[in-house]
Every structure is written in C-alpha cells, then in structure tokens.
Amino acid sequence: MTNQPNSFRNQPDERGHFGQFGGRYVAETLMPLILDLESEYRAAKADPAFKAQFEDLLEHYVGRPSPLYFAERLTEHFGGAEIWFKREELNHTGAHKINNCIGQILLAIRMGKTRIIAETGAGQHGVATATVCARFGLPCVIYMGSTDVARQQPNVFRMKLLGAEVVPVESGAKTLKDAMNEALRDWVANVHDTFYIIGTAAGPHPYPELVRDFQSVIGREAREQMLKRTGVLPDLLIAAVGGGSNAIGLFHPFLDDPEVAMIGVEAAGHGIESGEHAASLTGGFPGILHGNKTYLLQDEDGQITEAHSISAGLDYPGIGPEHSWLHESGRVKYLPITDNEALEAFQLCCKLEGIIPALESSHALAALPKLAKEYRKDQRILVNVSGRGDKDIFTVAEHLGVKL
Amino acid sequence: MTARLTSAFAKGRPALVCFITAGDGDTAANLDALVEGGADVIELGMPFTDPMADGPAIQAANLRSLGKGTNTREVLMIADEFRERHPDVPLVLMGYANPMVRRGPEWFAGECHGCGVDGVICVDIPPEEDDALGPALREKGVSMIRLATPTTDAKRLPAVLEGSSGFIYYVSVAGITGKQQAALGSIEENVARLKHATDLPVVVGFGVRTPEQAAAIARVADGVVVGSALVELIGEHGENAPEHVRRLTSELAAAVHSAAREAA
Numbered sequence: 221m222t223n224q225p226n227s228f229r230n231q232p233d234e235r236g237h238f239g240q241f242g243g244r245y246v247a248e249t250l251m252p253l254i255l256d257l258e259s260e261y262r263a264a265k266a267d268p269a270f271k272a273q274f275e276d277l278l279e280h281y282v283g284r285p286s287p288l289y290f291a292e293r294l295t296e297h298f299g300g301a302e303i304w305f306k307r308e309e310l311n312h313t314g315a316h317k318i319n320n321c322i323g324q325i326l327l328a329i330r331m332g333k334t335r336i337i338a339e340t341g342a343g344q345h346g347v348a349t350a351t352v353c354a355r356f357g358l359p360c361v362i363y364m365g366s367t368d369v370a371r372q373q374p375n376v377f378r379m380k381l382l383g384a385e386v387v388p389v390e391s392g393a394k395t396l397k398d399a400m401n402e403a404l405r406d407w408v409a410n411v412h413d414t415f416y417i418i419g420t421a422a423g424p425h426p427y428p429e430l431v432r433d434f435q436s437v438i439g440r441e442a443r444e445q446m447l448k449r450t451g452v453l454p455d456l457l458i459a460a461v462g463g464g465s466n467a468i469g470l471f472h473p474f475l476d477d478p479e480v481a482m483i484g485v486e487a488a489g490h491g492i493e494s495g496e497h498a499a500s501l502t503g504g505f506p507g508i509l510h511g512n513k514t515y516l517l518q519d520e521d522g523q524i525t526e527a528h529s530i531s532a533g534l535d536y537p538g539i540g541p542e543h544s545w546l547h548e549s550g551r552v553k554y555l556p557i558t559d560n561e562a563l564e565a566f567q568l569c570c571k572l573e574g575i576i577p578a579l580e581s582s583h584a585l586a587a588l589p590k591l592a593k594e595y596r597k598d599q600r601i602l603v604n605v606s607g608r609g610d611k612d613i614f615t616v617a618e619h620l621g622v623k624l
Numbered sequence: 625m626t627a628r629l630t631s632a633f634a635k636g637r638p639a640l641v642c643f644i645t646a647g648d649g650d651t652a653a654n655l656d657a658l659v660e661g662g663a664d665v666i667e668l669g670m671p672f673t674d675p676m677a678d679g680p681a682i683q684a685a686n687l688r689s690l691g692k693g694t695n696t697r698e699v700l701m702i703a704d705e706f707r708e709r710h711p712d713v714p715l716v717l718m719g720y721a722n723p724m725v726r727r728g729p730e731w732f733a734g735e736c737h738g739c740g741v742d743g744v745i746c747v748d749i750p751p752e753e754d755d756a757l758g759p760a761l762r763e764k765g766v767s768m769i770r771l772a773t774p775t776t777d778a779k780r781l782p783a784v785l786e787g788s789s790g791f792i793y794y795v796s797v798a799g800i801t802g803k804q805q806a807a808l809g810s811i812e813e814n815v816a817r818l819k820h821a822t823d824l825p826v827v828v829g830f831g832v833r834t835p836e837q838a839a840a841i842a843r844v845a846d847g848v849v850v851g852s853a854l855v856e857l858i859g860e861h862g863e864n865a866p867e868h869v870r871r872l873t874s875e876l877a878a879a880v881h882s883a884a885r886e887a888a
Contacts, residue, residue, distance in 0.1 A: 409799035522726030
C-alpha cells in the first residue's frame with residue numbers, strides 16, 4: 221500500500237471520518253444530540269472519575285480482566301502455531317457486549333438522559349443493555365426483529381426478566397437492520413430524554429470511536445497478559461466481525477505493532493457465491509446506512525440487500541467504518557467463513573477445549589484450520605472468544621438434525 | 625433550474641407541496657392529479673429499503689414500490705416524463721443518501737439536471753457531510769434543500785442555511801413522517817426564527833394531514849407539505865387512486881391558497 225499512515229491508532233479525524241469512511245449521516249433532528257454526545261464523550265474521557273467508575277464496574281460487576289487461556293488441545297490438533305484464547309465469554313452476561321454497555325450507560329447518566337433504547341440481533345447486546353439498565357434503574361426499550369425474537373426466545377425472556385420492554389419489529393426482513401431502523405425512529409421522536417446505546421462499533425460519529433474505546437479493554441488486557449505469560453506479542457490475532465466491536469476492541473491496541481498480523485472473520489453464510497452471506501467487505505461496496513459510510517451489502521441502485529448468517533449476531537449487511545478503513549489500508553485482512561465451517565469449529569471447540577463458543581466466535585475459530593499450519597510451532601495465534609454459545613444450542617441442534 | 629422553485633413561492637400566497645413515492649401505484653397519473661388538484665411543488669420520493677425517518681405509511685409505500693422492482697433509472701424516467709408534461713411545475717426528489725450516491729454524486733447530479741429536477745432533499749446528509757452530494761448538485765444548478773428541525777439551534781442554523789437553496793423544509797416535529805402534528809404556536813415561532821435568518825421560503829411538513837391543519841400552517845409559513853395522507857390514498861385505492869389524490873389535493877390547495885398571511 222502507498223501512503224501508509226504514521227499510525228493506525230489516531231483515527232477518526234475531527235469530523236469522525238476513518239479515511240473516506242464513518243462520518244455523521246443522520247437526520248437533522250439528531251445532529252445536535254450527536255454533537256452533544258461527542259463533546260460529552262470528550263469531557264468524560266478526560267475525567268478521572270469517569271474512568272475510575274468505568275474500571276471499577278468492569279472489575280467488580282463484569283469480572284474483568286477476562287482470562288488469557290492457552291488452548292493446548294486445539295494447538296495439538298492443528299499441529300501448527302500455539303492457539304490462545306481471550307476469554308470474553310466469561311464476562312457477566314456471557315459476551316464482550318457488556319464492556320460497551322457499561323461505558324455508554326455511564327455517558328447517558330452523565331448527559332442526564334432518563335430513558336435507554338437499543339437494537340439487538342442475537343439478543344446479546346439487548347441482554348447486556350437490559351442488564352446495565354437494571355443495574356442503574358433506567359427504563360429500557362429493546363428493538364428486535366420479529367424473526368430474531370422467534371429464534372432467540374431465551375434471550376428475549378432474559379431481557380424481560382431484567383425489566384426491559386422488548387419490541388418486535390415487523391418491517392423489512394425483521395432482523396437486526398430493521399431493529400436498528402426502528403430504534404432510530406424511536407430516537408428521533410424522543411431525542412430530548414433518550415439515549416441510544418448502539419451495540420457495535422458502527423453508526424454515526426462518535427459511536428464507532430467510543431464503542432471501540434470501551435471495547436479496547438480487550439486488547440489492552442490481552443497485550444499485557446501475552447507479554448506477561450510469553451514475553452512476546454502474539455503473531456496473529458483473529459476475531460469475528462459483524463459490526464466489528466469485539467474485533468476492533470482486540471485489534472486497536474495492537475495496530476501499531478507491525479509484527480502482529482490481524483484477521484477479521486466475516487460471515488460467509490451459505491458461501492459468497494450463493495449471494496446469501498453477511499460479508500460486507502468481501503461481497504459489498506461502500507455506501508451510506510445507519511449514520512455512517514462503510515462497506516454495505518447492496519444492489520447497483522444502492523438498495524440494501526438482506527444479509528444471511530447462521531449467527532444472528534453477524535446477520536447484518538454492514539460493518540463498522542474503522543474496519544472498512546483498515547481493510548482498504550491493508551493493515552487488517554478479512555476472511556469469509558461459511559455457516560458450515562463455523563458449525564464444525566463450534567463442535568471442535570466444545571469437544572477439545574470444553575468451551576461452548578458463541579456461533580459468532582465460532583467463525584473466528586473456524587479460521588484456524590486454514591491458518592494454524594501457516595505459522596511455526598513457536599508462534600502464537602490469539603483468538604477472541606467473544607461470547608459463549610449457550611444461547612446458540614437450539615440453532616446448532618437444528619442444523620445437526622437433533623430434536624431437543 | 626431554481627427559477628421554477630422561485631416562481632412557485634412568488635405567487636403572493638402560500639404554496640402547497642405534495643409528496644408521493646415514485647413507483648407506488650400509477651405514479652404518472654398520480655403526479656398529474658397533484659398538478660390538476662393545484663399542488664405548487666411536487667416532492668417525488670425515491671424508494672429505499674431502509675427509510676429510517678419515515679412512519680408506517682411511507683414505509684409501506686417504499687416497500688410497495690420496491691416490491692414492484694422500481695429502480696433508480698425508473699425513478700429518473702418518471703421525473704423526466706413529468707418534466708415533459710409539466711414544464712413549469714417544480715419537481716424535487718426526496719430520499720436517502722445511499723441510492724443517491726451509489727453511482728457517485730456527479731452521476732446523480734447530472735441525471736437530476738438532465739431530467740429537469742429542480743432540487744433534492746436528502747434526509748441523511750446533514751451539512752456536516754455536505755461533500756457527499758452538495759457540491760455536485762450545486763455544480764449542476766440543482767438546489768440542495770435542507771431540513772431544519774425543532775432541535776436545530778441558533779448555533780447550527782447558519783451551517784444548515786449555508787449551501788441551501790430553493791426553500792428550507794421545516795420539520796415541525798422531532799419524529800418520523802405521518803405521525804402527530806406539532807402545536808401551532810411552536811411552528812409559528814420556529815418559522816419566524818428561520819425567516820429571520822434566511823430569505824429562502826420556509827415550508828413546513830411532517831404530520832400535516834387535513835385541509836384545516838394545512839390552512840392553519842399556511843397562515844404562518846410560505847408553504848405546507850402533505851405526504852403521508854396522499855400516500856395512504858395510493859395504498860388504499862391502488863390504480864383508482866388518481867381521482868382520490870386529485871380530490872384531496874384540491875381541498876388542500878383551496879385551504880392553503882386562501883389562507884391569509886398573518887404577518888406581512
């Protein structure tokens with residue numbers, strides 16, 4: 221690549237752009253609020269009390285730091301590089317999503333907002349949002365496509381137990397994208413008292429930046445843990461990418477370490493050539509949706525096409541803008557993995573490591589058969605196990621032809 | 625190109641602005657019905673899969689249109705043919721950024737110019753992202769018509785007005801299309817605020833459904849937009865919609881055109 225930047229860690233610019241991506245493509249009604257959010261976030265970032273409260277909650281409520289684990293049997297199985305896991309699935313609520321929700325609810329409270337809304341696909345972000353709302357006593361409305369409501373019943377019930385109102389969304393394909401549209405419609409009508417906790421590193425600036433910053437605890441811990449345990453940085457990082465918050469959280473603290481390679485795994489569904497996938501970088505084009513410019517699955521007229529993935533958390537036709545930028549700059553490589561490959565990796569991880577990974581994380585694990593052998597035995601690959609798979613056992617059973 | 629828009633607001637009375645979605649029902653016949661009914665400015669909606677700022681009525685119209693396979697070329701053809709039939713009636717395209725910029729802003733601006741489109745309203749390109757479309761439109765003499773809202777404060781207003789032409793679209797409620805109407809007092813106050821800051825005509829939309837509501841707003845603004853109520857007629861009556869569209873438009877036009885301006 222020509223014109224390599226001096227640092228990959230100083231994006232976005234003051235207008236919220238990551239190269240040509242990102243930005244603030246929102247309705248005028250939301251603009252003043254987005255600008256307020258940005259200045260409030262700057263103030264919070266500089267406030268030691270905010271940082272202290274965030275870190276205290278991460279330690280005592282979420283259970284951080286999450287462990288760094290040497291996956292000995294998988295390493296043996298592949299016979300290549302050492303495989304290490306960052307165990308985000310051990311967090312409270314079972315995934316990395318909670319890191320971001322803690323940060324955003326503290327911002328909401330700081331801004332004097334009294335009502336929280338969020339969108340959810342698989343339900344993990346909905347559960348994490350409902351959790352922090354319960355913890356801080358704020359009313360919470362979760363928008364969820366009715367297709368997802370049907371396939372993620374346990375999480376719907378969890379959200380309700382936590383006191384959230386779950387609104388099934390009937391528009392479009394009734395999945396994550398439509399839930400996001402409906403959340404935006406709610407926000408624009410309730411902008412005076414409502415804070416929108418976006419679940420991934422996407423949306424209008426400053427969301428991609430602040431979600432990344434809150435999730436970067438993953439990479440900062442991993443960096444320190446790897447150095448402490450092995451004395452060196454990992455040779456390769458792998459993480460699944462839907463919107464891309466767990467991946468950017470792991471990658472960002474390593475972006476300026478040229479010896480660390482990075483691979484983001486996109487959901488290839490039934491295969492890129494089938495057209496039924498959720499791989500925005502591999503199979504999409506730059507466009508504008510949900511407040512940011514980024515790679516999108518779309519037709520030649522700019523109509524957004526439906527994503528497909530076995531993993532509800534990856535079933536979205538876009539990707540966070542920083543990933544689009546990292547893709548074009550070449551710093552991070554992106555690899556498509558199919559439903560079937562993810563299902564195999566899911567089962568292998570259960571059997572060899574005694575860890576049931578989320579289907580999202582199984583996509584990252586499914587890159588190992590291709591990559592482990594490309595590295596020497598004295599090299600290390602770190603995989604972000606972003607969530608646990610208890611929520612997915614019904615989906616997996618169905619695909620394996622097992623009746624529960 | 626803005627000459628048509630300018631003259632629409634120079635008739636010595638408030639203007640009626642009517643919105644329908646391109647490709648929903650017999651669009652050409654419905655557009656003719658709007659003109660025959662007395663609409664002063666036509667807003668033609670470009671259908672989009674993800675109309676985030678729209679309520680149920682216009683969402684449904686978008687789906688009906690896309691369901692029939694409407695594409696960008698057809699939307700532009702509808703505009704082009706409208707321009708041939710109605711050389712003097714201003715036509716504005718309204719929609720979302722992605723279909724507008726998909727082939728590049730220069731392409732879209734060139735097509736608008738070629739099809740006799742006078743202005744473009746893009747819901748999700750605020751002044752901060754003007755580069756995505758504004759310069760290309762201005763280069764071709766097509767108006768970038770911006771939205772101002774109840775949340776557009778004094779600090780932001782100059783940025784919203786900068787680079788705007790044709791008219792200012794005041795979104796009277798913080799919310800989506802076709803829902804509740806704002807209190808008249810708040811509309812009057814905000815229109816006055818906008819008119820103090822710009823010489824452009826100020827048109828008020830969102831939540832305006834009946835001739836009575838339209839007349840009340842026309843007394844305090846340069847124009848009134850009606851969309852969802854017309855779109856609902858098209859959804860309800862399908863191919864027979866034009867006569868219903870014509871009737872409602874003429875009732876709205878009579879109410880709006882006869883509304884006496886309260887302030888000179």
